[in-house]
Amino acid sequence: VSDRQSSISFSSAEEKLYSAVLADILDDLGFRHQALEPTIRPIGSPFKLVGRAFTILATDVYETPENPYVTELEAVDHLSEGDVVVATTNGSTSSALWGELLSTAARSKGARGAVIDGLTRDSIKIMEMGFPVFTRGFSPLDSKGRMDVISYGVPTRCGGVLVRPGDIVFGDHDGVVVIPRDVSDEALLRAVDKASGEDEMRRALKQGMGVMEAYNKYGIL
Amino acid sequence: VSDRQSSISFSSAEEKLYSAVLADILDDLGFRHQALEPTIRPIGSPFKLVGRAFTILATDVYETPENPYVTELEAVDHLSEGDVVVATTNGSTSSALWGELLSTAARSKGARGAVIDGLTRDSIKIMEMGFPVFTRGFSPLDSKGRMDVISYGVPTRCGGVLVRPGDIVFGDHDGVVVIPRDVSDEALLRAVDKASGEDEMRRALKQGMGVMEAYNKYGIL
Amino acid sequence: VSDRQSSISFSSAEEKLYSAVLADILDDLGFRHQALEPTIRPIGSPFKLVGRAFTILATDVYETPENPYVTELEAVDHLSEGDVVVATTNGSTSSALWGELLSTAARSKGARGAVIDGLTRDSIKIMEMGFPVFTRGFSPLDSKGRMDVISYGVPTRCGGVLVRPGDIVFGDHDGVVVIPRDVSDEALLRAVDKASGEDEMRRALKQGMGVMEAYNKYGIL
Amino acid sequence: VSDRQSSISFSSAEEKLYSAVLADILDDLGFRHQALEPTIRPIGSPFKLVGRAFTILATDVYETPENPYVTELEAVDHLSEGDVVVATTNGSTSSALWGELLSTAARSKGARGAVIDGLTRDSIKIMEMGFPVFTRGFSPLDSKGRMDVISYGVPTRCGGVLVRPGDIVFGDHDGVVVIPRDVSDEALLRAVDKASGEDEMRRALKQGMGVMEAYNKYGIL
């Protein structure tokens, strides 16, 4: 089906997994710098977001171009089922790159959410429509004449992590993890395994087992 | 009525407008630096706040003055119907400039809310009383011997934006916009117009119209 | 009983006090730098946390030690009834020092909560279990090979404040206050007194008394 | 002659003026935000730099383009007599935008110096050739695959100040001032006047006149 990028569907991954267990598996696989900076936070009530990275690269500008928004709109029109917008602003807080109309357009193309290394506006409306967005913060300012999308579908760095088109993005209340496309199948499957293994240890701890004894027995923390 | 500062009442503006549309109109009018820094955030459940700026200027000090709070109390006692306290601490995080007792006093004078370029305390009580406050964060520390109000009713810079007494302040979950008093009538009226125009585009996007086509047709984003 | 460290029990202090009134009393006693930096925030719904500081000192490392977690687990196994974990990471945002399994283990030992001068993971599960945690933010990354606990039960600096084992920690939505153990009895008792005294002034303000008149009459703000 | 942009030649301005007196005159003319951020510092032995702003806008990228450097080289080839390169990197410290070969090329086109809102490399060689450069710092890293020049000859913001092509740039050990082109003639002439007026006051102060008396007499500080 359309949301299958790997051995488990995105919906199934959202249900069974969480970012911490994925980060642990990526550590095991030798990928130790896959979590976006902690200043990129989810908007509104807790949610999970998983999908295929569709990258957008923006930068600050200081005059309104002849055709504002043109590359950004083109990018959004290229989104497809299962995509997650991963937009880099090169650290700009000059204005909001993302907003409600773009969320509406993205969702209508099948995008599952957005991760913005910058600011967002129309935050209440985005929460109301239930579109999952991670952002560094909020601004009422439009990007027109302040920021320009210069390319999309290219390798980019978002929140300190290199993201290539097709990498899998997984976000929840703890943050956002980027799973390199070449190991996404293996990582997702192993994460499902590990997630189910933690329950027994939790039970033992609740019954008063010392945490060192528990770690020695179950080998996880 | 007492809350009419411009062609539409503050209550009506709170109902019909939001900060993003006001920021767009201010852009159109050539005022492009009117949004406070995104680190100044609303406390508690989403709300809107609009009113006339009543400015307060505070700074860090390092000993308790003979008459602590004197200028701050004087300022609060000068608040009147429709005012919004806009307090600048020159970036201090040494202590909380604002709190519950000042909120109570300000409200009893008719103030509609407060925007604090610094820290706030008694945050739970402020939320319980439903007094709208924007702040950079929280601190349990009293300002006595740490901060002094040195003047009020003067031009000041709050969150990076010049605010003059009488400017209109509009805040919601996206942030705070300052509308210079000379253009506040025009800005508020034009914003009401623009706000109503966005609904049609939203509908078209939800029905799957490409976002570039929509932008070309409706001319907004 | 086990949660009595001072003249009033921790539960009673949680009920009657709040961080701002404690900070005021500490000011009166000459302890003016007892509030942690405002970037250390509570997780989830508002709560109060009070208990005896059990300090943990961690630092960034760059390879996985032979016996990962060993000192951290040892520390958690030494927690006892009424303790609050106060963990310093020396400002690290490299990974999450704290998480759900440690929260579960800490609670089973009688710990009342945790104050982490660093990042936390499993945040949703921690909120669900209702374990009070203050943190600088969130990360899905495990501390293994990124951070090591190097000692516990030692004087440490957390969020800019010196904390010694046995100091009393009080946290709520305004932040966290550290009460030096030698004055904790006196401070808690005086804070209870002051807290009850503020109600009258609040009533007067609501009835429209000028704030300067109220301050002159009641002597508090 | 080629270095005459205004009523006094650039060489003459370098000789007679300094940034502080120009900033004072711009204040008098109502231009109060014309000094670049103080983190942009001159390289090497003290010098003065004055010339016509030739703006370059760069941004971070994350893969090497097919034709690296192409817009940057094009920009440098368009420099002419009396120009000062004013390059904005949107705050990037990813690599060095400027270096010795570009300095050599710029000088051969007649450029008088460069102001880089980013990092520089080959710093020793640039000092040896005596080419005046202001920079935020140094890096050995090439910009190839890390930064791209996206346009030149456009309005840009450098070190927090809007710079338009043709504005006059004046830099010395105190920092860099941008003189809007429309007032550059007036500003330079008035600055020459003010500079000569300060000598008398300096003499009086050295002879022990109180500084308040001196200020009242000479009206300057």
Add this chain to the structure above:
Amino acid sequence: VSDRQSSISFSSAEEKLYSAVLADILDDLGFRHQALEPTIRPIGSPFKLVGRAFTILATDVYETPENPYVTELEAVDHLSEGDVVVATTNGSTSSALWGELLSTAARSKGARGAVIDGLTRDSIKIMEMGFPVFTRGFSPLDSKGRMDVISYGVPTRCGGVLVRPGDIVFGDHDGVVVIPRDVSDEALLRAVDKASGEDEMRRALKQGMGVMEAYNKYGIL
């Protein structure tokens, strides 16, 4: 003589001491937070500066007062032999609080130098006159309408350290140390002792003695 504040004259202290040995002695005396933040740096060629703190407290303002500079000039006119200006701007980088004319005026009153927790202008002229100044950086902008001195001769916090009038200030290339007035005699005398004791260890190390052996033998590092 006029520069004797303590058992040794300021000139003699400048000759025999350095900031590191004073910091060590203050550590021994239990004063462990007496060094200004490392971002406050000396201007120009290496020098030492010692004298009695004369404190000035300034803050950002946003309009030009009726009588600009008035408190600042009054402060400078109150300087006397052996003073060091210690000026706090509450972290402002809005403009230069200090400059050449104030340096000239301060020196003519007998001041030995200045420590500015803010920016300075006329830096070249200050270096030429050989007036010792520590500063956070440089700006060509005048403080008029940007910063106001609000008091002097009061306790203040400069670079993170509480400074009271009459404390002794000692600065060199490693930074600035504040010696509380009550222990200044003892601290200066003990520092002279320690400084002379380090020579022997240095000789031993140069001759190849292991550093641990040397530390065990001489007890210093």
Add this chain to the structure above:
Amino acid sequence: VSDRQSSISFSSAEEKLYSAVLADILDDLGFRHQALEPTIRPIGSPFKLVGRAFTILATDVYETPENPYVTELEAVDHLSEGDVVVATTNGSTSSALWGELLSTAARSKGARGAVIDGLTRDSIKIMEMGFPVFTRGFSPLDSKGRMDVISYGVPTRCGGVLVRPGDIVFGDHDGVVVIPRDVSDEALLRAVDKASGEDEMRRALKQGMGVMEAYNKYGIL
């Protein structure tokens, strides 16, 4: 000879190479994150420093240990001919990790210099003895009771770059580059080649060749 770690001696590398050309070669070899953060700067007159990394890992502590300095002294006593101390403080600015006595001891063991991801004291004496040190800044404060060396000879992260014992460190006025030990031979040899190739292009540029033409002809920038 003792300073030969690779195909060219350290002295020869210091003479023929500079950090920018090494960074370019490392880019070509696919190592693109090998330059320390630009806030780590050389002390005093320009120098070059090359040698084998000897890593030290320190962290902030908040009480004086029973045996202060013990691991640090042990580390310094283990230095040998050709080593460069590369010390990580995990970003601490609490005190100076490095100083003159340690420089003296390190040199007597054959160390060629030090790179400190933290602060340094005795800076004038270190400059006088001509020992090459890179540092984030200066502090008069001793590390005793403020910082502890917790290990040495381990992989560490210094200024954002992973450094393993035996990697080659090359520093000059542009910054510090870390050459992974496995490619150090190849990198140094290729860098010598590239360095000699740049002269021709420089000559062409000085003679007025357009910089784009030059780049197309020589393929370097």
